[in-house]
Every structure is written in C-alpha cells, then in structure tokens.
Amino acid sequence: MFAYVIRRLLIIVLVIFAASFLVYVMSAISGDPLEDLRGSTAPNKAQLIAAAIQRLHLDVAPPLRYFIWLGGVLKVFVGDFDLGQTINGLEVTTVLGQSMWSTLQLVTVASLLAITFGIAIGMISALRQYSGFDYAVTLVAFVFFALPVFWVGQLLKLNVAIGFNDFLQHPVIPTVVLVIMSIAAGFIWASAMGGQLRRWALNFAGGTVASAAVLIYANVSNFFLVPNLGPVWIGIIGVIAALVATQLTTGLSNRRALGAALTTALIGAIAWWPVQFAFYYFPNWGAIIGLAVIALLVGAAVGWLFGGDDRRVSMRAAMITAFFSAGAVLIDRIMGAWPDLFQNTGGRPISTIGSETPNLNGSIWLSSVDSFGHVLLPTLTIMLISLAAYSRYSRGSLLEVMSMDYVRTARAKGLPERTVIMRHAFRNALIPIATIVAFDLGGLIGGAVITETVFAWKGMGRLFVDSLRHVDLNPIMGVFLVTSIFALVFNLLADLAYTALDPRIRVS
C-alpha cells in the first residue's frame, strides 16, 4: 500500500512536469505578452518594454524559458517558493493565495450542497423507479445537463437576485402565489414519499398545509425583512431533525433513540437563551466551533443516558439532532444581521457581482450574512448543474445495488425495508459515488472559471482568464499548478477510497 502511494506520487510529479511544459509552451505561443505595452502612449515606452522583457525573461525562447520558471518552482525544496511575477510586477504567490481562498469559499459550499441533495434526490428517484417523481427528476436532470453555465448564471442574476431584491421592497407573498407554492410543495413531498393512493393523499394534504403554515407565518411575522427563528422554530426544526434522524438510522420503533433525539431537540431550543450571551461576548469563529463541539457532546451524553443496551444507536440519533439544532441556533444569530445588511446595501442585499460589499465594517455576523448574499448566486449556479450529475450517478448506483443478490437475501431473511435500504443497499451504493465525488472535487477547482467570470468573482478562474487574455504566463502556470495538483491528488484519493470502501478491490 505504502509503496503504491509512493509510486503514484512519483508518477504524479512526472505527469505534472510534462503537462506543465505543454501548457507553458502552448500559452506562450497563443499571443504576444507585450501587446498592451506596444500600444501604450507612455513616453518611456521603449524602457518599459525593455524592463518587462528583462523581468519576465521574454528574450528567451518559450521551451527554454520554461526551465527558468521550473527553477523557481523547484526552489520550494530550499524553502524559497517562487512562481515569478505577473506582467504588472506582482508576486504570483500572493495573487494566487488570495484568489485560491475565494475560489475555495465558493466551491466548498456548492459541492457539499450538491453532493448531499444530489445523492438524496437520486436515491429517492431510484427507490421510486418509473414513478412520476422519477420521470420528473430524470427530465430535470437532462435539462440541467444541457444548460450552459453562463446562461444559467445570467438567468439567476435576472430572476433570483433582481427579482428577490425587488420583492423585498414589498415583502409579502401574494395569496395566489402562496396557494400555488403550497400545493406544489405538497405535490413534490407526496411524490417523493410515494406509496399508494391513500398515503399519497395524506402526504399531499400534510405537505400542503405545513408549507402554507410556514409561508403564512413568514408573511405575518415580516420574515423577509426581520428574519429570525427564535426558540420555538429552533425547537420545531430540532423535532423534525430528531424524527428524520431516528427514522433513517434505527426506525421510530426504537423508543430509546427517539426519546434521546427529542430530548436533544428540546435542549437545543432551551439553549437558545444562554447561547445568545455567548454570541454577544465572544463573536468569533472559535466560539462557534466550540459551540458545535459542545452541541455534539451534549447529544452524545443524552444518547448515552437514554441508551440502555444499545447506546451507540441512541447516541448517533441524538448527535445528528444536536448538529441540526446547533446549526439552527447559529443561522438564527446570523439572520439577526440581515436588517443591518439591508440598510448597508440600500435595500438590495442579494448581490450579482463580486465577493463582498466594499467598505462594510461590521461584526462577524454582518460579514457572514454579507458573504451569504454574494455567494448565493454562484453557489446555486454551480450546484444546479452538478446536482443533476450526482442525482443521475446515485440513481444508477442504487438501482444496480438493489438488484444484487445480497439485497434479495436481506429481504428474504425478513429485515424491514428500512434496514435493507439504509444498511445493505445505501452503503454499497455510495462506493462508486465516493470515487466520482473525489474525482469531481479535483476538477471543480479549475472548473469554476465560467461561474467566476459571470459573477465577477475574484477567484483562480478569473485570474486565469485575465492572465490568458494578456498572455501573462506566470499566473497561468500558477493556476495550472494548483488545479493539476488538486486533480491528481484527489484522483489518488479516489483510488484509495475505492480500496478502503470495497475490500474486494486491491491496488497494486
């Protein structure tokens, strides 16, 4: 195993060497880096050009200039990492560091959400194969596959950002829209849950009434201007999380696990008051992480106390509930900064370009809600398209597993359907998805180029596009180096994950 990893890493180094040479030479011959300078009207034009040639070694032929660049990179082993300078004389390492951070910010949230929802939707549609829900999901996935990223981005800018900001001028959902939204929500809910006519009708009615209640509450409490959850909604969210977590992990018939999860939800709602003080005196990320750890510990403790013979199961359900309760408490606090942001952005909080509102000096909550307003649209754009892909993969994967003999065996020995799906089918269906996810994450860093361009996001993709436009080789190579190392390392991780998850496969 160790030898395998070492060998792979050596190959990675060789492959990066070859690929970087290719990229360097190709981008060098794609245009003239001095085009801007040649067209300038500055009196010391000749000097500027001479200085740029000297600084960037433009008098050396590209294949040889590559080795000057490589020499700088290889200095990493003597502790002096040098990626060269841009045409404008900035250090590439600094520029790259900043843009890498903002790309990661964008891509992480989007891929986490896309993976979670994509797998959930795909699995549900696999379990309801050939149902209306399945056909609808398939059709939507097909349409999303065909959508160009930049087109989706523009549509979202127009409809979601501008539309929502306009809506905030009169933030009350009209009755007709409210009725249609509730019925649609009930319909989706009932279709996803499946079942025969009677159960379908019950789900439909329940889903419709619940969504209508939430929307009416949002209207009445002026939620879109002064959003807050408060202990009551945190409690409700906690109870829902408790029910879902228990149902998925052990089934509602496990009274101990259910009791542990519900108690955790109650503690979460009560903890809202003391936590407000913590947020007031320690408004920083350390406190938030501390809170998350405490929440998980409380969940574990409650599960331990309730557990009885099978403590692990109760602890698991309670910890999942604690995670969602704590998340609700945090979101409630961040929501508190929304009116402030509303003031600062002139009543248009959802932004279409950039990654932060300039000159916004406020608390950690204000900057969080501000980056939410900025990250929302690009995240949705990236998410919608990879969501479609993940839902297709996981649907296919689960369908394949469900036809396996061991699933039939599990059913035949009388296991409840929930156990068959969650324990025998679901886990095995995740194996191929894990490798696809790892592979995709590697490519995603470089793949956000278009999204970043559409939303004027100062990330690596944007840096790359701008540099390529000016044939600015050093930043191009910097971006290439980061993306290709990411891609190759995640590729290796994908292979290792495969062997870890499926013991039948051995690497050699």
Add this chain to the structure above:
Amino acid sequence: MSNPTSNVPAESPSDIISIEQREEAGLSQGQIVIRRFVRNVPAMVSLGFLLFIIVFSFSSVGFDVFGLHVPGWWKYDYIHYVDIDRPSGAPTYDFPFSFGNHPLGQDDIGHDVFAQVMRGAQQSIIVMFVYTAVAGVIGVVIGALAGFFRGWVDAVLMRLTDVIIIVPVVILGAIVGRAFGAQGAFVLAAMLGIFGWAILARLVRGEFFSLREREFVDAARVAGASNARIIFRHILPSTAGILIVNLSLTMSGAILLEAALSFLGFGINQPDVSLGQILANYQTSFNTRPWLFWWPGAILITIVLAVNFIGDGLRDAFDPRQRRMPRKAGPYRQLASLIARPFRRSRSDEEITR
C-alpha cells in the same frame, strides 16, 4: 357487477420477458438495437429535431465550402447589417403569421438575429461533429493500442493520457481557443479534439483489457489474423455500444465547450458568430433586449438536449439487460383508474354484448 373481463389480467414478469424474447427471435444484434432505438419516442423526436436544425440552419443563411459560398434562402446574412426596423431592434414577428423583416429581432447595430442564430447553430453543429470525429479517432486508436498490447506501450500511452486529463478542460480549451479561435469553427474544433480524447481512450482501453482475453480473439489468432485485423475487425466492433454512447456524450460536451470558450472570448472571433459569443456580447442587455439572450440560449439548449436524448436512447438500445418491466400502478394511475372506472365498465359491457 363484477364480471371477470373488467379486471385487467395480472401479468407476471416472466410473461413479459417471453413476449420480448419472442419479438426479438431470429434478429441480428444490430437489428435488435435499431428496433429498440426506433421505438424510443424521445430519442426519435430528438433525432428528427436535430436533422431539422441541421438542414434549416445550413440552408437558411448559406455556408462556405472550400472558399465557395453557397447562398441560403434567408434574405439577410450574419455579417452585414441593415437599418433597424423597430425601436431598439425588437422582433417584427406578430401573432399569428406576420413575420416581418426580422422575426427574431435585431441587435444594436442592425444585424438580423435570425441569421446570427442560424450561423451560431451551424458553428455548434460543425464543432460537434469535427471535435467528436478527431477526439474519437485518436481516443479509439490510443485506447485500443494501450489495451491490446499492454506492457510498456500501455504505460507510455496512459501517462500521456494522464498528462492531458489532469489539465481542467476549460483551461486547456481556453489556451487552444486563444491560439486557434481566429481560424474558424472547423480548425478550432479539430484543435480542441486533439486534446479531447483522453477519457474515451481510458474507456476503450478498459474494454480491450477484458475483450482481448476472450475466446474469439484466440480463435482469430489461431486462424492467422494479424494484430491490426484482430484489433479493428474483431475487438473494436464489440465495443461499438459503449463507444457510440460515449461519443454522443462527447458531442454534447463539445457544443457546450465551444459555447463556453466563445463566452470567455477565447473561441470563435468576430465577424464570425457563435451562440456563446452572442450571449457574451449581450449579457448585460438581456433586461432591455431579451431576444438577444433567449434565442441563442434556447437553440443551444435544444441542440444539446436533443443530442443527450439520442445518446440516452442509444444506451438503452445497446443495453442487453434493458427490458420493459411491468409497472406497478402508482398513485396517479390509481387516481386515473378511479376516475375512469365508470367509463371503462361501460366499455367492457359493450364488448360483452358484442
């Protein structure tokens, strides 16, 4: 009155399969595939639509072939501009049959949007076929050689594949597009195709790995067939299914890649037109002149969607496990049958009396 005829006879899975098998008895593999594909409604509709778009776009604004211009039937072209008909170039189409001079509108300096969109569709289609042809040939040859000969040939070719595969597609495409975009769709697509074969090569290699161990390869070798003959006449046809399906995915990917590159400004340059380029030029004006945004986008999406549906139909057609499974009635069907029950009963009564 519960007469037996009103109940739909229960179909067991084995009945269905046997019917299916009876239908396909005595047909060759190719005939079965074609028959399955022809029965796939979305795929056939998409195929018809794609053919229609190809004929329509090439015949409307004409095209150049070896420096010779073939004129089209549409009165405007995509390069010259004319006076603007309606304020800000709004579409002159009026419901129901009055098309006017510019049914899809004009851009800010008076180009006819219909002509531009048709030219853009041509470009997308050219890119789709040329890219897929180049990438397909290189990918198949490299994958086949690596999978068939294994050993050091495989090692070298696969490292070469790795070199291509690790550079994110958009980044590689942008560099190629920056260098070759000015030379038109054909050259651009060919150059992009030179770097687009890596995934296909891996796939073909994997197929060859398992197929080369099969008996029919040994039989061919014993009969004295050369390596080239075994590769191209014996093994390659067996990979046709997986190859065709993935080529169709490559096709839709190629269209989106070209559109994205043109959007970034690294694709097809003015005065030539591409759908991505139109969208990039007018991305800020879709609020005021939505026809410059909707039409190129809609054509682009429908072409890609059609190609994807055809690919999906092909996959279903080639999949030997594919069967028409008996469907359990879901809630919608139950509701429908609940509503339809009185009518159905009267019809079955009729049948009885007849």
